[in-house]
Amino acid sequence: MPKLPEMSGVTRRIAQARYKEWDRCDLTYIELAEGTSVAGVLTQSKCPSTEVEWCRKALLGGKARALVVNAGNANAFTGARGMEAVQRILSLASNHLDCCEEEIFVSSTGVIGEPLPKDRAEAGLNAAFMAEPCGWTEAAATIMTTDTFPKMATTRAIIGGKTIHLSGIIKGSGMIAPDMATMLGYVFTDATVDPGLLQDMLNAATAKSFNCITVDSDTSTSDTVLAFATGQHDAPALQSFDDPGADAFQAALNDLCMQLAHLVVRDGEGASKFIEIAVMGAESAESAKRIALSIANSPLVKTAIAGEDANWGRIVMAVGKAGEPADRDKLAIGFGGVTVARDGLVVPDYDEAPVAAHLKGDVIEISVDIGIGNSKATVWTCDLTHGYISINADYRS
Amino acid sequence: MPKLPEMSGVTRRIAQARYKEWDRCDLTYIELAEGTSVAGVLTQSKCPSTEVEWCRKALLGGKARALVVNAGNANAFTGARGMEAVQRILSLASNHLDCCEEEIFVSSTGVIGEPLPKDRAEAGLNAAFMAEPCGWTEAAATIMTTDTFPKMATTRAIIGGKTIHLSGIIKGSGMIAPDMATMLGYVFTDATVDPGLLQDMLNAATAKSFNCITVDSDTSTSDTVLAFATGQHDAPALQSFDDPGADAFQAALNDLCMQLAHLVVRDGEGASKFIEIAVMGAESAESAKRIALSIANSPLVKTAIAGEDANWGRIVMAVGKAGEPADRDKLAIGFGGVTVARDGLVVPDYDEAPVAAHLKGDVIEISVDIGIGNSKATVWTCDLTHGYISINADYRS
Numbered sequence: 002m003p004k005l006p007e008m009s010g011v012t013r014r015i016a017q018a019r020y021k022e023w024d025r026c027d028l029t030y031i032e033l034a035e036g037t038s039v040a041g042v043l044t045q046s047k048c049p050s051t052e053v054e055w056c057r058k059a060l061l062g063g064k065a066r067a068l069v070v071n072a073g074n075a076n077a078f079t080g081a082r083g084m085e086a087v088q089r090i091l092s093l094a095s096n097h098l099d100c101c102e103e104e105i106f107v108s109s110t111g112v113i114g115e116p117l118p119k120d121r122a123e124a125g126l127n128a129a130f131m132a133e134p135c136g137w138t139e140a141a142a143t144i145m146t147t148d149t150f151p152k153m154a155t156t157r158a159i160i161g162g163k164t165i166h167l168s169g170i171i172k173g174s175g176m177i178a179p180d181m182a183t184m185l186g187y188v189f190t191d192a193t194v195d196p197g198l199l200q201d202m203l204n205a206a207t208a209k210s211f212n213c214i215t216v217d218s219d220t221s222t223s224d225t226v227l228a229f230a231t232g233q234h235d236a237p238a239l240q241s242f243d244d245p246g247a248d249a250f251q252a253a254l255n256d257l258c259m260q261l262a263h264l265v266v267r268d269g270e271g272a273s274k275f276i277e278i279a280v281m282g283a284e285s286a287e288s289a290k291r292i293a294l295s296i297a298n299s300p301l302v303k304t305a306i307a308g309e310d311a312n313w314g315r316i317v318m319a320v321g322k323a324g325e326p327a328d329r330d331k332l333a334i335g336f337g338g339v340t341v342a343r344d345g346l347v348v349p350d351y352d353e354a355p356v357a358a359h360l361k362g363d364v365i366e367i368s369v370d371i372g373i374g375n376s377k378a379t380v381w382t383c384d385l386t387h388g389y390i391s392i393n394a395d396y397r398s
Numbered sequence: 399m400p401k402l403p404e405m406s407g408v409t410r411r412i413a414q415a416r417y418k419e420w421d422r423c424d425l426t427y428i429e430l431a432e433g434t435s436v437a438g439v440l441t442q443s444k445c446p447s448t449e450v451e452w453c454r455k456a457l458l459g460g461k462a463r464a465l466v467v468n469a470g471n472a473n474a475f476t477g478a479r480g481m482e483a484v485q486r487i488l489s490l491a492s493n494h495l496d497c498c499e500e501e502i503f504v505s506s507t508g509v510i511g512e513p514l515p516k517d518r519a520e521a522g523l524n525a526a527f528m529a530e531p532c533g534w535t536e537a538a539a540t541i542m543t544t545d546t547f548p549k550m551a552t553t554r555a556i557i558g559g560k561t562i563h564l565s566g567i568i569k570g571s572g573m574i575a576p577d578m579a580t581m582l583g584y585v586f587t588d589a590t591v592d593p594g595l596l597q598d599m600l601n602a603a604t605a606k607s608f609n610c611i612t613v614d615s616d617t618s619t620s621d622t623v624l625a626f627a628t629g630q631h632d633a634p635a636l637q638s639f640d641d642p643g644a645d646a647f648q649a650a651l652n653d654l655c656m657q658l659a660h661l662v663v664r665d666g667e668g669a670s671k672f673i674e675i676a677v678m679g680a681e682s683a684e685s686a687k688r689i690a691l692s693i694a695n696s697p698l699v700k701t702a703i704a705g706e707d708a709n710w711g712r713i714v715m716a717v718g719k720a721g722e723p724a725d726r727d728k729l730a731i732g733f734g735g736v737t738v739a740r741d742g743l744v745v746p747d748y749d750e751a752p753v754a755a756h757l758k759g760d761v762i763e764i765s766v767d768i769g770i771g772n773s774k775a776t777v778w779t780c781d782l783t784h785g786y787i788s789i790n791a792d793y794r795s
Contacts, residue, residue, distance in 0.1 A: 046715070047717065047718045048724065078711060079742075080727060112711065114744050308790070308791035310791075324444070346480075346513075347512075389701070390701055390704070394782070394783065
């Protein structure tokens with residue numbers, strides 16, 4: 002993991018709210034400088050958590066003063082009782098900071114269906130107010146549920162000759178029954194960015210990073226990515242895509258989101274391999290992405306990779322089932338840069354040795370040329386192993 | 399397994415084509431009486447096998463004299479070389495029976511990407527022509543790949559006071575890497591049914607049976623269901639849905655297809671539980687089915703059932719990700735007839751004991767009431783276990 006530089010306007014504190022019977026910090030409180038812009042992307046689930054609904058509403062204001070993350074309880078599917086704890090957090094934090102409730106952002110992750118205990122939330126948050134500020138690693142560790150390591154990334158961009166920073170923390174993809182595969186990601190920058198522009202930029206970055214990863218095709222009720230721009234740096238403010246430095250900032254944001262997204266896949270449940278699937282020659286970018294996700298979500302493809310088996314027939318199957326325009330007799334498939342099938346059949350004198358060697362590695366590259374257009378997409382996933390079954394079936398709640 | 403009655407006009411023979419290095423019969427040749435009507439449903443894959451393409455074309459004629467099934471090689475993604483073996487089979491069988499090639503139906507199942515060896519197909523088919531007729535069980539065993547048992551079903555219907563029979567054989571859902579999860583199903587009846595009507599009836603039966611099962615969400619390149627009506631019974635011919643006996647025949651066909659479909663799920667790769675998922679209260683039947691399949695294909699739901707864990711939070715997740723109209727606060731979920739969650743939260747004083755007892759059984763019933771409409775759908779699946787990973791990853795090709 003990289004060491005994250007300190008960032009002006011972002012003060013982290015952690016506490017033990019004891020949302021579960023464990024002896025670790027599980028409440029993260031991050032205070033943000035006045036004037037911090039915020040943008041966010043949230044789960045498309047029709048059964049979102051109370052916290053997701055609140056964030057969606059609060060994002061309309063575009064301003065943030067604090068982020069509170071609860072680990073160990075997702076507070077999803079808890080109805081009015083779930084909102085009570087969120088309301089308590091909003092009141093406490095807005096009083097503490099003398100700001101509007103709409104400037105307080107809240108996430109929760111963990112078991113579904115149990116209301117977040119409001120007394121524990123209150124005691125935990127009060128303890129966090131009094132705690133000493135902590136490092137990025139401690140905050141990244143406190144938002145974990147069954148992740149196997151804290152996940153952080155950092156990058157920088159030059160705006161008007163000034164070097165601004167972007168740092169992020171994320172959790173996701175490890176779990177024990179009955180926790181959900183929730184992904185929570187938080188990006189911070191000391192740059193000054195208008196909330197509307199920050200939202201547009203986050204949308205663009207998300208489309209090519211978080212929305213291009215899959216571990217098991219199951220979409221969480223709580224997925225949340227929030228971006229905070231504290232404006233504490235003296236670099237010129239960004240108001241629109243046309244401002245000098247906006248392109249550099251977007252590139253850095255894309256890079257950071259990609260780093261964070263890849264960390265989630267690398268810590269995918271039971272994963273032993275990181276898989277990149279690049280589809281080209283599709284009719285449209287949307288079609289390329291749908292085909293790539295069809296491959297990435299196929300249990301047969303994922304188990305083949307786990308078995309280090311260059312089973313390209315299963316990739317044909319996954320292309321075929323995607324329902325997107327494709328022509329079997331124009332399809333080409335490669336592993337690690339070696340073409341194994343072309344024009345609808347295996348290449349002449351196919352030599353499996355270099356492909357088998359590639360499959361023994363930790364990073365597997367699959368390329369598919371649909372052969373009918375000029376559009377492409379890349380997605381990332383992990384293999385499907387006994388570890389996934391053990392995590393999700395063997396240990397009962 | 400039921401004992402299938404003999405059926406006039408359906409003569410089965412088997413032979414060893416040795417498509418793989420094994421000492422078993424792997425070619426099934428079923429001769430059908432002159433005048434047999436045929437109907438079929440085939441995979442929607444954009445990368446179908448040569449055999450699927452041939453069947454689609456031959457079905458236009460509506461008549462059948464023979465069915466040839468090759469096991470051990472799917473002959474999919476084999477281009478022109480794959481068609482050579484199919485052409486050889488068509489020539490041989492049509493000469494043997496003095497009929498058109500369009501009356502010969504061919505299926506193959508097994509490894510993808512290797513052309514079906516045409517010399518073995520020819521020798522095997524010639525041997526089958528000379529073989530003694532065999533029973534239904536032998537034919538059902540010969541179309542298997544890695545199925546763990548031969549699958550058959552039978553039923554009957556009364557048409558104009560005459561009892562006609564419907565019998566079927568099917569294979570699917572067991573496999574060893576790199577074989578594909580192909581489903582091949584064949585239904586036979588001695589009734590006289592017009593091909594167009596038979597097709598309409600098969601479509602209706604398929605929509606509620608074969609198209610409502612899933613083992614692992616991976617759609618095969620070779621899925622095929624064919625229905626043959628030999629017309630050898632003296633029951634009145636069926637020409638339209640309005641004919642006396644048509645309703646009884648449709649009901650019997652539905653029953654037979656459902657029996658066969660359930661056998662595939664029961665033999666799902668690594669399956670330890672048979673799961674029925676009933677969704678009601680949805681906005682439309684299509685929406686109900688999409689929600690039901692979202693639950694049935696969720697690895698998290700399937701592993702929870704494998705772990706005998708009444709993890710209803712994962713069902714909420716799967717409803718939410720389906721993208722269909724739903725209202726979290728109207729959702730109700732039950733296991734084995736016991737409601738565990740209602741109106742967006744767990745029922746008061748939830749007692750897990752009866753639910754836990756139900757989950758220890760072999761047949762798991764999940765019911766979901768979306769609470770916003772009057773439409774429903776039921777689908778069937780199996781759990782996701784270590785056995786699935788072992789079958790598809792541990793044993794390399």
